[in-house]
Amino acid sequence: TILAKLQRAGCRIWYDEGIKGGENWRKILASKIDSVKCVNFLLFSSKNATSSIHVCAEVNAALNCERKIITVRLDDSNFTLDLEMYLRSFHILDFGNTTFDTQLLESIDSSSFA
Numbered sequence: 001t002i003l004a005k006l007q008r009a010g011c012r013i014w015y016d017e018g019i020k021g022g023e024n025w026r027k028i029l030a031s032k033i034d035s036v037k038c039v040n041f042l043l044f045s046s047k048n049a050t051s052s053i054h055v056c057a058e059v060n061a062a063l064n065c066e067r068k069i070i071t072v073r074l075d076d077s078n079f080t081l082d083l084e085m086y087l088r089s090f091h092i093l094d095f096g097n098t099t100f101d102t103q104l105l106e107s108i109d110s111s112s113f114a
Contacts, residue, residue: 014032040068042072
C-alpha cells in the first residue's frame with residue numbers, strides 16, 4: 001500500500017486506524033491536524049472521499065491550519081467546487097502515473113522522515 005511504502009522510506013505517518021471505539025474521533029483528528037508535528041496532509045481522493053462530509057471537514061481543517069495538502073487521485077471523482085478550487089492550486093498526484101512513487105516521496109517535506 002501507499003502508506004506502507006512511505007513508512008518503509010522512513011516517513012512518520014499518523015492515520016485514524018488507531019482510534020478506539022467510543023473515542024471522540026473528530027476531536028482526535030482535529031488535534032492531530034493542528035499539531036506542529038503535522039507537516040503534510042495526505043489526501044486520498046476517491047468517490048467515497050469526495051462524498052464524505054467528514055473528509056471535507058478534515059480538508060478544511062488542514063486548510064485552516066495551513067498544512068501542505070498532497071492530493072492523491074485514486075479515481076476521477078471531484079470534491080465540491082469550493083474545495084477543488086483550493087486543491088487544484090497545487091499539483092495533484094495521479095496514482096495511476098508510472099512515476100507516482102517517486103513523485104509522492106519528492107512531495108513530502110523532509111521533516112516528515114525519521
